[in-house]
Amino acid sequence: MTCQEGLGFKVTRYTFIGVLAGKSMKMKALEFTPSKLFRGDEFNLLVGTQGEINKLDKNYGPLGKYVIPFPSTIREGIIIGNIWVVFWVDQEFRHSRMGAFDLTEEFFNGESRDKLRNSFTNKYSEARNPYGHVESILKPNGALWSRILDNEPLAIGKYNSNLIFSTRNGGIYSIDLVANELWRAEVPVWTELGEIRSENAIIAIYGTGENIYLWSEGGGIAVINPLNGEIISTKIIEINEKISNVLFDDEGGWFIIFHEGRVGKMRSIDDNLTTFNTGSPVIDAIYDNGAWKWTGWRQDGKLVNGEIIIISRDDIGVGITEELVITNDGIWDNFRA
Numbered sequence: 001m002t003c004q005e006g007l008g009f010k011v012t013r014y015t016f017i018g019v020l021a022g023k024s025m026k027m028k029a030l031e032f033t034p035s036k037l038f039r040g041d042e043f044n045l046l047v048g049t050q051g052e053i054n055k056l057d058k059n060y061g062p063l064g065k066y067v068i069p070f071p072s073t074i075r076e077g078i079i080i081g082n083i084w085v086v087f088w089v090d091q092e093f094r095h096s097r098m099g100a101f102d103l104t105e106e107f108f109n110g111e112s113r114d115k116l117r118n119s120f121t122n123k124y125s126e127a128r129n130p131y132g133h134v135e136s137i138l139k140p141n142g143a144l145w146s147r148i149l150d151n152e153p154l155a156i157g158k159y160n161s162n163l164i165f166s167t168r169n170g171g172i173y174s175i176d177l178v179a180n181e182l183w184r185a186e187v188p189v190w191t192e193l194g195e196i197r198s199e200n201a202i203i204a205i206y207g208t209g210e211n212i213y214l215w216s217e218g219g220g221i222a223v224i225n226p227l228n229g230e231i232i233s234t235k236i237i238e239i240n241e242k243i244s245n246v247l248f249d250d251e252g253g254w255f256i257i258f259h260e261g262r263v264g265k266m267r268s269i270d271d272n273l274t275t276f277n278t279g280s281p282v283i284d285a286i287y288d289n290g291a292w293k294w295t296g297w298r299q300d301g302k303l304v305n306g307e308i309i310i311i312s313r314d315d316i317g318v319g320i321t322e323e324l325v326i327t328n329d330g331i332w333d334n335f336r337a
Helices: 113-121
Strands: 003-006 009-012 015-020 023-028 034-038 043-048 053-057 074-080 083-090 095-102 126-128 134-136 145-149 153-159 162-167 171-175 181-186 202-208 211-216 220-224 231-236 243-249 253-258 262-266 274-277 282-288 291-304 307-320 324-327 332-334
Touching (some): 034 074, 034 307, 083 153, 162 202, 211 243, 243 282, 253 282, 262 291, 307 332
Antiparallel strands (some): 009 015, 015 023, 043 053, 153 162, 162 171, 171 181, 243 253, 307 324, 324 332
């Protein structure tokens, strides 16, 4: 077994001794390459680059071994109560799908990647669902439901217990947790951003208060009605680089993550944007104890009282909790900033 150095102690490829919820603990390193952490109230999820899913308890302890219900890349998702709604995007097959899982139920492995490939090439493996889409027989194993999407999904959010999501060159959609469509609307167009489609692509959706807020890659903000998707107002914030993600917290306000190594903060969408240089890309962030904390490309950082603190790390953080960071090599490490 190889060993790695970190924070004054050695960890094997398989074992990490750290701190969780103020207690010493021992955790195994993952057996897959993690790509994203989904946080919920009672359950959390770690997903990998090949569609792996490891269910975690509310203290981020593993609940069994990882499984691959559907052998494709997980793009995005959201936890609402005990339901996880997830997007898969497969560039090889030009296939996008969404589905939902009950987090209180056990997860199972699905079919192999080869069988997924065969399901796209075998003309006899197709059937039409009630919406008229061609459905492959191969579907996510154990999902409450799943649907093929006509366009690539970009962002997903919630308003109360309903889902709001956007697709590239498609629209904005609202569905309930059993996939009944509530409404659909056109994607807002910010003419000031020009005709570049990516500038108008929706990359973040948040329902807060009485409205839903859409953020575009080019700095466009739209406020829409959660009952029908009608646009209430739009605006643009002046930025010099594209936005990769936007997070919101009732206490912490808006936290904007840029592509090239900057973050920004706004208390409300009517405030001026204040930006800070992080030196390298930020991958995940969380608001905790009065500070925005983040991890990313060889760094952990936090923004508190208008000041940033950045501590370097030797690896890449792909997910963050209040006290821990999950790195790209599958090791749980202490948050350093």
